[in-house]
Amino acid sequence: MLVKDKQGMKEILQESSTVAIVGFSLNEEKGAHYVPKFLKEHGYRIVPVNPTITDGLGEKAYASLKDIPFKVDVVDCFRKPEAMPDIARQAVEIGAKVLWMQKGIISEEASRIADQAGLKVVDNHCMLEMHKELLGE
Secondary structure, three states: OEOOOHHHHHHHHHHOOEEEEEOOOOOOOOHHHHHHHHHHHOOOEEEEEOOOOOEEOOEEOEOOHHHOOOOOOEEEEOOOHHHHHHHHHHHHHOOOOEEEEOOOOOOHHHHHHHHHOOOEEEOOOOHHHHHHHHHOO
């Protein structure tokens, strides 16, 4: 289900606890670093997903979603739209509940893959911005 309404996003933010960050960055100036840092500071368990690092923000990093040995609620993506269909397939494979594509990322194919498998899908929205707007600081 493509979630476009703020109430739907608020429910995702309230009901989720573990967030895999696909494309996590060690560069503190990039959204792929400061967004998961914010989420961690607000009680979410973050899971960095990046094949070039071993850890981030004090958490073990994984090369791909399929390497994570526990369930994740949200797959939060900081990758180019053309990478999203494969990420959506992996999100389905690991049993994630939500595919969240950050601001500027839209992939109809990825949305369709995730939606057909029963995942909630958010595209073109920042989790940090939505958290601040819908749940406050």
